Amino acid sequence: MNAYLPREAEIVERIQETPTVFTLKMRLTDDAPYAFDAGQFNMLYLYGVGEVPISIVAGDGESLTHTLRAVGRVTHGMAGLRVGERIGLRGPFGRGWPLREAEGRDVVVVTGGLGCAPAVSIIHHILSHRERYGRLTILQGVKHADDLIWRAQYALWSQQPEVQVLLAADVAAPGWGGHVGLVTALFDRIEFDAARSLAMLCGPEGMMRGSAEGLHQRGLAAENIYLSMERNMQCAVGHCGHCQFGAHFVCRDGPVFAWPEIRELLAVKGF
Amino acid sequence: MQHANFLLRSDLQQMLNIISGDGFRVLGPRLRDGAIFYEDLRAVDELPGGWGDVQSPGRYRLEHQESPRYFAWANGPQALKPHLFRPRESLWRVNREDGGELAFSEPAMPDAPLAIIGVRACDLAALELQDRHFLGSIPDPYYAARREGLLIVAVHCTHPADTCFCASTGDGPRAERGFDLALSELDEGYLVEVGSERGERIARRLPLQASSEAQRQLAAAEIEGAAARQTRRLPEGNLRDTLFARLDHARWDEVAARCLSCGNCTSVCPTCFCHAEQDVPALDATSSEHVRQWDSCFTEGHSYIHGIVIRAETGQRYRQWMTHKLGSWHDQYGRSGCVGCGRCLTWCPVGIDLTEEAQAICAPLKDEAEDKTGDAIEEGKV
Structure with a gap:
């Protein structure tokens, strides 16, 4: 298992939230399963430019949603992505929110x-x-x-x-x-x-x-x-x-x- | 008791032949550009016979000496690090199809396993730390592929440099573990120790002779002498609490006034593992190579996040390096990240001495010292 190797994802929806903030909804093009915990992040890869860590806003079996702000080389480039275009994705990574500990509180x-x-x-x-x-x-x-x-x-x-x-x-x-x-x-x-x-x-x-x-x-x-x-x-x-x-x-x-x-x-x- | 563990100097070539005959690519110390590096080695006369090194903060020189020995030097600028954790390597490649589809693929892994001859105890200790870092819960497949077959022939160090302090970190000059074979070099040949089954299989094929009590005593005495000659030392014990209690020590600014923030220390450090990733697209735009390259916490980019540089000042970078290496490493890897090889002193262009800086920062503070007994002050003296 190579944790560095991205998988391919296709942009299925794009929403401009503010002049610099945008949301990308994407789907993985392979059949391998994907599951995440709230608070974890993915590394998103823009072809020929590089990767950025972005937290996961939402996801289900069908798609994953990320909201980004255009601030650096990669995120500025990602702001120009259109529906149907492909990016790389690897993850999820890290330790998420303590939702189990929060139960009953x-x-x-x-x-x-x-x-x-x-x-x-x-x-x-x-x-x-x-x-x-x-x-x-x-x-x-x-x-x-x-x-x-x-x-x-x-x-x-x-x-x-x-x-x-x-x-x-x-x-x-x-x-x-x-x-x-x-x-x-x-x-x-x-x-x-x-x-x-x-x-x-x-x-x-x-x-x-x-x-x-x-x-x-x-x-x-x-x-x-x-x-x-x-x-x-x-x-x-x-x-x-x-x-x-x-x-x-x-x-x-x-x-x-x-x-x-x-x-x-x-x-x-x-x- | 019979000790059939002595290899004549004239039979050392046989060891190289056996190892390369077993399918290894053999590396050993060789002279290049006025320094000693581990490079491809075929014949013993390529070893730095009759050469010694003279090191001091900011200075490294090779000097010819009247000695038949091949390993009568301390160390060169590189440890084993570049052979396992490459300075620059491709992590993956992506091809873009006409329809915009992306196909990611892994690079080919190395074919012949490596054997490294003449490895020092400090560098073996560093290798163990790189293993803990790269082969932890999420292993690095590229490091793992090179590490898996690695064969090590250590040589106990008998010629420490002025910059060495492995005795103070407990990592040398004797190689205690982590080798397949370990040699003690004497003028007429080598005492051979076996450290693994693989090492045993090589030793069985060597024309070993009985060693004498005098040879064994001399070899032990030379290693002890190498420890005794070291004058530099780090402050004793786990420095984490002391360092993190002194994050506003005036010395951080003082060292920053001398430090060029060049990152030489981190490049030559055998345990530093930071690396940056970068995409290198092909000119025809049909593919891109995702490459990683050694990075340093002394660069501006190291602490960049969304438009902000967290460590804009050199003093903050030096503090980051030392508090990690000598402090947080204890939490992350169960010991200090320093093995006492002294390379960061030698290869610092302005000769900053890590041991001196650590002593200065960890020395009892004035008001603390006044509260303590005379003995405590004596102990804390640099």
């Missing part, structure tokens, strides 16, 4: 920026196994109100029983109904039983650090706070060394970590 999901993409799989999982989980609180922060993608989905989620959605934008726009400021300012509005809750955070590191501290202050135990980390990843199997973070390789041992596993280094610039 209230769950808080805090995301920032495009951080909501890796967390969508959590929300889908909880909503499709509703009886296994307590209250679900979804908090999403963005820099500018226009950066918020999937507004309709947030509206839909907020109408589900026992689901609370809280949105924050540093800069509001006309019609913005959410909070103006940091997402952490919304923490005192979370309706949950902190002692029996579990939190999953995804987004910029500063936001995750602030959120972990804030939730901890509200009574959540440090070991019940989970974060999804990002680092340069090229091999995805703990060989290439770029994502080494203290005792861990983020690609293999993460990307999801319990806060105490990474808390000390997370506060230090340069790791």
Whole structure:
């Protein structure tokens, strides 16, 4: 088994979410099975350009969905992909969200920026196994109100029983109904039983650090706070060394970590 | 007790013949470009007979000496690393059909297994660490293919360089394990130790003679002498806690003022494993080669993510390297990532000495030292 070798995938749908954010739905062209856990990622390969690690938003037996932002060489190139075009895909890699540990508890999901993409799989999982989980609180922060993608989905989620959605934008726009400021300012509005809750955070590191501290202050135990980390990843199997973070390789041992596993280094610039 | 383990110098060629006759591609130390490298070896007169190396931080020179020995030197710039974990190699290839379909394929694996002659204890320890890294829960198929057949003839080190500190890391100068055969070189020939069944099968075909007590004592004394002559050492024990408690030590900036961030240290390090992947498309656009190449945590690209460089400053890169090599390696591989070969000192263009930097960073801090007894301060002295 060669973990480096990609499989071929065909783009079956493309959605432009914002001027720079786009969603690609794809299907593997071989017959080999594919299964993933929420929070894991795939390496997507653009022909002749290279690979990038991208978290899995959703998937079923038929297709896989990835949401990307065009920032580098590969993602800029992928922004130009059309339906029917082929890419490479290998995965899934890494350790995903602690959905089993979260059963029977209230769950808080805090995301920032495009951080909501890796967390969508959590929300889908909880909503499709509703009886296994307590209250679900979804908090999403963005820099500018226009950066918020999937507004309709947030509206839909907020109408589900026992689901609370809280949105924050540093800069509001006309019609913005959410909070103006940091997402952490919304923490005192979370309706949950902190002692029996579990939190999953995804987004910029500063936001995750602030959120972990804030939730901890509200009574959540440090070991019940989970974060999804990002680092340069090229091999995805703990060989290439770029994502080494203290005792861990983020690609293999993460990307999801319990806060105490990474808390000390997370506060230090340069790791 | 009879010890039929002595091989005359004039019979060493027979060993090479037996090994290559068994189907191995034989590599051994050879002179090239003023240094010693492991390269294809057919005849013993290609070995660096009568050559020694003089090393110090930032300096490496070969010197001719009046000695019949082939292995009277410490080490060259390369360990075994480039022969198992290639500096640059193709991971896979993709062909694009006219309809845009992509067909991925693996490269051919090597045919003849490798035999490496003249391997040092430090490099054997490094090989064991590369094994732990590349042959873990998700094995690297390319490393595994080369490693599987590898045959090793070690030579115990009797000529440490000024930069060597394997005695302090516990990795040398005697090769303790991981070899098929190990040799002690004396002026008139070799004491042969067997380390594996494969080694035993080779030894049985060698014209071995009885060794004398005097030869055995001399060989042991030369190895002990090689340990005793080493003057550099790393601070004792697991440095992880100390290093991570000193992430804001002033020395990181001080070393950064000297460090060129060139990455030479990581290239010559026998345990460094970082590599970058790159696509190399063919000019006719019908295929592309996915290649990996040694990378270094001293480059800007190493810590790049979506438009941000996490380690923009040299001090952060040096700290990343040392805290990983001497610190987090304990968590990841059960020991330090340093085997005391001294290459990072020798091949550093500005002569930065890892042992000196580690001593400086791990030395008791002023306010700590004042709280402790005189003995503790004495122990912590560089």
